[in-house]
Amino acid sequence: MRDMKRICERWRRAGGDRDMCGLDARGNVAILFALLLVPVAGIAGAALDYSRAEALRTELRVLADSTAIAIAMANDPQSTQQLEEQARAAVMARNAGRVENVSITGEWVDELHYRIRIEADLFATLTAAMPGMSRALTAGVETVVRRPPWCR
Secondary structure (H helix, E strand, O other): OOHHHHHHHHHHHOOOOOOHHHOOOOOOOHHHHHHHHHHHHHHHHHHHHHHHHHHHHHHHHHHHHHHHHHHHHHHHHHHHHHHHHHHHHHHHOOOOEEEEEEEEEEEEEEOEEEEEEEEEEOOOHHHHHHOOOOOOEEEEEEEEEEOOOHOO
């Protein structure tokens, strides 16, 4: 190593190029920036898409709770389908162009408890550009409510 330094010093004194001996460190930041840009952009995209999915999940939870309570209080099988369709329309209206494949399934667990599950596929933004990642994230919630005593 010492000999290499001596040779490079002589070369440089003689008017040789510093880069020839590997002593020139200019441009290292540009190379590091180029190498780290893709992973950092991917992490930022994943964080953005995760926060959007969590916001959608919160919205779906509120909608599932209110729909399940309305169905449990209605005590009418005809209104169940109508309330589920209203919930589906509400998700699509609030998230126009951002979600697809909204599915709502509900069932009576027993005569007092009603379970509803809402799922929706959220279009990914930056994560979809990453190789191997899907273009949609699925957000889903499930709620079970008990029919109030005055509705029995």
